[in-house]
Every structure is written in C-alpha cells, then in structure tokens.
Amino acid sequence: MMIMFSLMLPFVLVPMVGLAIDATMLFSVKAKLQAAVDGGAIAAAQSLNSGLTFAVQQAAAQKAADQFLKANMVVSGAITGYNGYWGANNLQDGYNTATGTATCSATACIAAAQDPTNKRTTITMAATVQVPLLFMRIFGFSSGTVCATGQAARRDVVLVLVIDRSSSMNNTINGTPVLTTLKGAATSFVSQFQSGRDRLGLVVFGGSAIVAYPATDWNNTSPTGPDVNFMTASPNITSQISAIAIGSNTGTAEGLILAYQELKAANQPGALNVIILFTDGQPNGITANFNGANPLGQGASSVKSTSACTYKNNSNGHPSMVGWSAQWGGYVAGPTNNGHGINALAQWSGTSATDWLKSENEPVLASGNGQPAYNCSYASDESTINSDVTIPTVDYYGNSTIGSNVSPYTYTDYQQSEIWSDTGACNNGKRIGGNPLTLTGNAAGDACQVGLASWNAADMAARQIHADTTLVPVIYSMGFEGNGGDDPVFMKRLANLNVAANTVYNSAAPQGMYLQISTPDDIAPAFQTVLAEILRLSM
C-alpha cells in the first residue's frame, strides 16, 4: 500500500490536486481579466470623443482601453501598493506605449471599428496574462496563459441643443451676462462629441425659434437634420453658438418642435436621439398661423370679425399671417418696437440663420421688416392685445394650446406648477387661473392667457416628442433660475420624469433629466452632468 501510495503521489494525487488548485486559480485570474477587459472596452468607448478624425479617436480609445485594463488587472510591480493578482505577469493587449499604437495578434488586441449600419462604433478587445502555476510546474508547466475577450459599443448620438436667448438671459450676474456663461459652457459641451460619427444640431429660440446649425434659411422649410460635420463646417456649431445675440421672449414650443423636426430629418432610429433644452424662464411665446383655418372649431381664423385687418383668413389666395405672439413686452432696448402683439415669422429681411442670431430683434410684423401689417393693429399693450385676434387653439405646429385636442388640461395638470395662480392674478409671472378653456375668450387680460397657451403648447410639443417610438428621443431640461425662475414641475414634464408631480408621465418613453441651475457657476457643471449621462446611455 505504501508502495502504491508512493506511486500514486507523483502520477495521480499531485496532478489531481494540482489541477484542482491551479485550474481554479486560472479561472479566478480569468474572471479578473474578463472584468479588466470589459472595463477597458467601455472606457475606450467613452474616449471616442477625442479629436476630429477617426484615427485620432481610435488612438485615444486604444490608450484608454490599455489604461483601464491595467487598472483592473494589476500585474506584479506595476502600481505602488498592489501585488500582482496571483502573481500574474506579462499582461498583453497589443498596445505599444512607446508608439501609441495597438498591433493585434491572435490573442491581444484593441480595435475600434465604425459600424454605420447599426449606427455605432464598436471596440473589440482581447488580452492575455501569464500566471505562475503552483503544482503543475512539477511537470514542467511553470505558467499558464489566460485569455479574455470583450466588446463594447458606443451608439452614435443625434443631439439637438435648444438654447433660450430671451431678454432675461442678458441679466448680468457676477459681472458676466448669463448668456455669455452659457455660450462658453455650450461650446465646451459640443466639443465633447465624436466628430464624424455623432450628429449635432442647434436650435435657438426667443419669441420664435430658428435652426441655427446646420445653418438653414430662417424659416426651416426643409430641415436637413443635425450632421456629423458640426465642428468643421462653416459656419459650424461653435461659431453659431458664439453668434447668438439676446432676443426677446420665450417661445419654448417652437424651439422643441424645430429640434424634433431636425431629429426626424436626421432619421437615425438606432442612434441615441437627444434634445437638450436650456431655458431661464417659463414659456410666454407662441407661434401660430393667425388667419389660418383653425381645426378646433374656433371658426376659420382667430382674427376677429371686428378687426380692421385686411385678410381675416388666408383662403382665396390671401396671405397667411404666420407669426408669434408673446405675453410680455419685447426687447425694449432695441431700435424697433417688437413689443406685444404678433410678430412676423415670415419674410424676415435677413436671409440666413446667422443674420437672425446676430440680430437682437426678431422680425416684427408691422415694423417694416418686410412683412406688411395689412391694417392689423398689432402694437398694443397687454390689456388690449386682443383687439384684433383671439388666441388660436393650436399653434403653427399643431400643438394644442388648451392641453389636448380631445381633452383640455385640468386643474391637476397645473396645480403643482408655477404657472398656476390661485388668485387668478395676471402678474409676477403667474398666468391667470381658471379654466384654460377661457383662452378662447376675448376679455381684457387675455394677454396673460398667451402665457398659458404657450405653456400648453410647449407641454404638448414634449408629449408629441415622447410619443415617438421609432426615434425614442430623450429630453434633458436645464432650468436656470433667472428672470422669475424656471418652473420645476413643467421642466420635469418636458423631461418625462417619473415623479408624482408629472401627471403626463409616459412610461413607454425614456426618462430624461432635469437640472435646476441656481447660479451661473453651475451652468458648465450641469452641462458636464448631462454629457456624462448621455455617454452612459450611448453605451
């Protein structure tokens, strides 16, 4: 028996125990290496935003992959305070630190590949490490090689940045106008995307809105959608951001709808479609075809029969009175009065989006900016804004101004929102209370109802966007507490957050994020937060 045992020891027992221990050890190292490869691949996908060309992006991604691989799979002597995991050594991923390139062998590789069909960039990674064996070395196997492969994909991003240039954005805080701070943060933000793969666009709104990048004719009749040349085109997205001048009111609905039209024009269903809204106030502007046919039973147009306007409807070849109206006064410092009333959307004397951006005045219907007033008296104060028109029940883009085409908003929709005023007072930024249906009334004070209509139109615009199950757009809302503050509940509704205050939460649509920004110093970090979330979601 002793002899038998002696014979078994080298040939049976040691190999058996050796297999058990060494194999388990190799499996442990494999698990560690697998985590390291996964971490490396994901970090690489995150680093794809560096540089303008794919070659540069790939180089940055390969380096990040190598760094994160080594952070997870620490080999002997590599980092102070860490021992090699089970004495693991000779970690190979094909990356050459000296040349900054990765050469792929059969088992060691970091490669980035563009996949236009599936609208993503994939990172494929393979790494090997050697582990000294404890028992099997008796039979000449001094070390074992462990291999792991991993893959990560970064979805392309289609993003439209929607920026508020309302006059309150000109407020100077700590010596700098808010808009200036915002422009810096937005510029930094857009430069973090992958040029050549991601598609970025820019929409700017005051009382009305315009697609500023890709630069179009101001009326945006044929949207082209955000494109991949956002950093290299002329004008590009950063030059357009820097061109933004202060405008007038807050026509949030048109801003959102133009952004959505851009996403639809780009039509990238596999990509991550994102709208980022930055605003400093509550909506108070609405764009409509004032003498157009009104589908909600308000008659042929919202121009009153008592009005002196020449064309009370746009039938029989009469010109359309497309324009925007706002609750509050316009930009008083401007050379022309673009105050209350209807401002022209059509026939702006400038021709390009850049002209529009640089002008502090949005076109005014009656001021000789190209569009004749046709005897309509639009320059009026808030109490007599309705001398010519009532508020249309849908805006130019079909968004209901009373909440819904079938069921108007109810008290519940407004009660937690800052739009609500129990006193019914039309002041201090509060809209008048009561049944929103009174929007169609003609009473003095309806100017306040323009604000309510604007709120409704913007809310409906967001709901329309969230109902898109093909592009599945995500809306991030950023509210700066500037002039009167933003409206947190409203912003949460726009972002489709699943919170009690949001009575219209759509569980089929993705939740965005709402960032309330209290000081200008928080603007850049807020953009950084959104960026981190977008890059997370794009993987």
Add this chain to the structure above:
Amino acid sequence: MRNRKPTNRGGAVVEFALLTPIWISLLLGTMWLGTAMVRELQVQQAARDLASMFCRAVDFSTGSGTSGNEILTDITQQLGTVTSTGTGVVIFSTLTYVGNSVCALAGSSYGTAGNGTPSNTGTHTSSCTNYGKFVFTQRYTQGNTNLRSSGFGSPLSADLDSSNMYKIDSVVTYVTHAGDVSTFNLLPAPKEDGTDGYQSGQPIYLVEVFFSGGGQVGYNIGGTYAYAVF
C-alpha cells in the same frame, strides 16, 4: 499447537492508519482551498457585473423594492446578504481627475481651459487645491458598512447629496475640499491634451464588493474582496 504462519495483514491496517490523515488532509485541503477560490471568483464576477451596470446608469442607491436593489440582490445571492446587518457590502463610487478643465468648470476663479476642453494650455489658480488629484464625485454603499470600508478612501459625507444619488453637486466642492480626495492611483494622471486616453473630468466608475466568511485559514481569512474600475 499449530504453528501459525506470520502474515502482513496487520501491516496494511497500520499503513492505512498512517496514510489516512495525509489522504484526508489532502482531500479536505483541496476542497477548502477550492471553495475559497471559487468564492473569490464569484465575488470578482459580482464586481464586474455591478460595475458594468453602474457605468451604464443603473441606480443601486435606493433601498429595497427598487429595480436596482433587486438586481443587486440577485447578483449576490450565492455570496450572502447585502443588508445593513448582512454578510456583504458593496461600495459604489464615481471619481474624476482634477485637471485644468475641471478647475475651469468650477469657475473662472479656479482656472481657465482653452475652449473648455482638457488642454495643457489652460491654467489653474491656487484656489483649485485638488488640482492633480483623483477626487470622489459620488459615493454610496449598500449592505453592512461595518464589514469593510473602501480601499480608496471616502469623500466627506456632508458633501454628498442624498436626494441626487449621493453625488457631490458642486464642482467647487470637490476641487477644493481636501476630504474628497481619493487614494485611487490605478490610472496614470492624464496629460490633458485630450487624446491621452483617460481625460480629466471623465468619470471613473468604481465598484468594490466584499463578503465575509468563506475564506480559509491563511487565505482570505475574514472574507473576500474584489473591485472593478470601468
């Protein structure tokens, strides 16, 4: 009287008695070490799975009944219980490197960076006291916090916003508070030219998993620990 022929049957019993302890210790030793190593493998797998979800915005910060909590429970089911009195603890952290771009993010009095991107042309002022360090921007822990603390340090608990996934809301806070600096040194400090792999300001998602028990004398005594950096 019969003369019995001597046999060596007794010798076999003696040999068996001599060898049994060796046999059994070899057998049990292999099993013990094996199970401890398998446990280590499982803890490592849990760290990997949780990190890959954490970096994709799965929220593990909320308590029982939430989807994040259920995932956490499912993943760690084989290992122990992740409750305040349980046998396991999982520590989630987000870190970032404070370079010029992060100082600039905090405001003009902390630094400026060319075009806001990581850039070695930017400068930071002396106000940006955490310049050149890895700092925490988020931290939350699930499970029995008495078992083990993070191997990378901890941020000031007063800086963490419990209503916002325990993030540090203000950049000014983490570029100035010395208490938010981490001992993390697994990644090299980035050069800030924007193409050097990991960039300053980019989040690092770190998950640490620890489960007590399952270790053997001389090996993983007290419990098993693993981390994953994504």
